[in-house]
Amino acid sequence: MNNEILGGVRVLDFTTIVSGPYCTRLLADLGAEVIKIEPPEGDFIRTQPPLRNGKSAYFAHLNCGKKSIALDFRESEAIALIRELAAKSDVVVENFRPGVMQRLGLDYAALAAGNPRLVYCSISGFGQRGPWATRSAYAPMLHAASGFDLVNLSYQNGLERPLNTGIYVGDVLGGTHAFGAIQSALLARERSGRGDCIDLSMMDGVLGMLIYEFQEAQFPQKKRANTFQPTRAKDGFIMIAAVKPNNFEALARAVGHPEWMTDPRFGTAKGRSENWAEFMSMLDEWASNRTAEECESILTAGNVPCSRYFTVREALQAEHLAQRGSFSVIDDGAGTLKVPNPAFKFDNAEARARNYVPALGADNADVLADVLGYSKDRIATLYSKRILRDDREHA
Numbered sequence: 001m002n003n004e005i006l007g008g009v010r011v012l013d014f015t016t017i018v019s020g021p022y023c024t025r026l027l028a029d030l031g032a033e034v035i036k037i038e039p040p041e042g043d044f045i046r047t048q049p050p051l052r053n054g055k056s057a058y059f060a061h062l063n064c065g066k067k068s069i070a071l072d073f074r075e076s077e078a079i080a081l082i083r084e085l086a087a088k089s090d091v092v093v094e095n096f097r098p099g100v101m102q103r104l105g106l107d108y109a110a111l112a113a114g115n116p117r118l119v120y121c122s123i124s125g126f127g128q129r130g131p132w133a134t135r136s137a138y139a140p141m142l143h144a145a146s147g148f149d150l151v152n153l154s155y156q157n158g159l160e161r162p163l164n165t166g167i168y169v170g171d172v173l174g175g176t177h178a179f180g181a182i183q184s185a186l187l188a189r190e191r192s193g194r195g196d197c198i199d200l201s202m203m204d205g206v207l208g209m210l211i212y213e214f215q216e217a218q219f220p221q222k223k224r225a226n227t228f229q230p231t232r233a234k235d236g237f238i239m240i241a242a243v244k245p246n247n248f249e250a251l252a253r254a255v256g257h258p259e260w261m262t263d264p265r266f267g268t269a270k271g272r273s274e275n276w277a278e279f280m281s282m283l284d285e286w287a288s289n290r291t292a293e294e295c296e297s298i299l300t301a302g303n304v305p306c307s308r309y310f311t312v313r314e315a316l317q318a319e320h321l322a323q324r325g326s327f328s329v330i331d332d333g334a335g336t337l338k339v340p341n342p343a344f345k346f347d348n349a350e351a352r353a354r355n356y357v358p359a360l361g362a363d364n365a366d367v368l369a370d371v372l373g374y375s376k377d378r379i380a381t382l383y384s385k386r387i388l389r390d391d392r393e394h395a
Helices: 019-029 058-064 076-087 110-114 139-146 147-154 169-192 202-209 211-218 246-255 269-274 276-287 293-299 319-324 362-370 377-384
Strands: 010-014 033-038 066-071 091-094 117-122 197-202 231-233 236-240 304-310 327-331 336-340
Touching: 010 019, 010 076, 010 139, 019 066, 019 117, 019 169, 033 076, 066 076, 066 231, 076 110, 076 276, 076 362, 091 293, 117 169, 139 147, 139 169, 139 202, 147 293, 169 202, 169 336, 169 377, 197 202, 202 236, 231 293, 236 276, 236 293, 246 293, 269 276, 293 304, 304 377, 362 377
Parallel strands: 010 033, 010 091, 033 066, 091 117, 117 197
Antiparallel strands: 231 236, 236 304, 327 336
């Protein structure tokens, strides 16, 4: 039995940076044949650290399991070649600024004319239409434009400047939404026989994530929402997330203060909300003479949702994640590295990172021969015309 959910699905990947590659990496993890189509200089992320022997671990993380062909998009023969590939593909994913693919003659209307079953996904900052559509967009500006950054600032105490951006939530969220939308379109195609065009806005994705804040913006509340904040132990911090009433009762017992359950300041959700700062201070007092590990052990034994604060380096060493198979070890030509597997697992199918990281243009010949039936001489001619490129030019 074939346990590759997307086995036999061919994807043309015109994406770069993070959002698009994150989406197509997930497609590859499910067994799709993802053909990354790159310009002669390659995806910008190929040059980004961490670098080892000229290879980017950042690139490997986002692009393992894909094939690479490198073409000069300025040449009409390259565009014709892409059209041939699209006619034999199931999915196209692109994250250029709106209008670029149309100028190249590679937009949905052009490609679907030769392949009505094509699923075409365009990822952009603000969508394909509207006053902001043609603005260049990266995650940090989407965090600013959506309200995400100012909401986060409002939850901090004593800060007046929005926090720095180092984690690209908008990109990862956009890529995840695109991955789900593509699956839905492929399922719909099985029923209708027709493909579809997906317009994915990363701005919409970030706004959709702000659930309470989206509603509070329409129906303002008199008091700022309480936030879960770190409890200070004697050697670090612990996050205690006593969300529901039964969590609070477990917490009161675990820290040796069962009287909190009947204290009018804390015994009800309303009371805790009104006295939140005092409640947090009392947790700090309890934890102050214990290590974070001791706090976690006591609270976990008492069935209280909590966690110590770990660095990413420490989290990568967690035995739980090793036993779950949360990572795969791959080799990108500069040595081995861990990359995350998808967050989801199936009983009857594989979902995992694949141990192949393509050099720029490494699969030019194989893709053109296997998919389009090009001869060695024809491929050699494309190289001689500098329509096809590969990593040897950058060695």
